[in-house]
Amino acid sequence: MIPPALEIRGLVKTFAAHRAVDGIDLTVHSGTFHGIVGPNGAGKSTTIGMAVGLVTPDSGQIRILGHDALRERRLTRALTGVLPDGLDFPERLTGAELLRYSAGLRGLPRAAATGRAAELIDVLGLAKGAGTPLADCSTGTRKKLGLAQALLHAPRLLVLDEPFEAVDPVSAATIRRVLRRFVAGGGTCVLSTHSMLLVEQMCDEVTVIHQGRVVAAGSVTEVAAGSSLEDRFVELVGAEASGSGGLDWLTGAR
16 A cells, blocks of 8 residues: 655644644645645645755654654655745856756766756756856746756655746746646645645645644545635635725725
């Protein structure tokens, strides 16, 4: 039996007096697209950061493909590709240099690293970015380079925080094709995003997080419960409809 790609139990993280993650349980089945959604400050990025070893939890368990991510960090990091939100790069390197540097950190043989980097640059449309210092690259190009970096070592679990932010529609279509091929080949992809449409288009399952807790989880159809996912999301996180009152000065006679 194939273990879940990601399994989290009782995860907790507190910053000063603020409990950012409050006992989250989460299961991501292998070979699926899984969306994680929630309002700003819900604890999504902190949860993802703990899952991939970027943030140390206060308590809880994390397993990646059956392995304890807190005790077997070297192994689980080798199984995981990560694109965090607000990724920092060594700004003086070009895109190609970044990929070579990342391959070296991952211990990839030079020939394999060169071939993989060339393919990713071609498929993701990064020919210009490959020769440009990262400091001079657009946000969209930097996002695609971050994705290339995450894919370079052929991970089994890909964890992406806002992967389509600032990416143009043509590049977004390319990224979707790459991710669908990755999952079709047996990989698992976790997407943290604010786009409910993206989740509906790409994801098999979705987890909704609010105030550090899971408020709904299951297939996209189950969580939507007969509504659009966006309407159901607003209902789940307790947001009140606004815009019907006030701001009379915007609609007054000119």
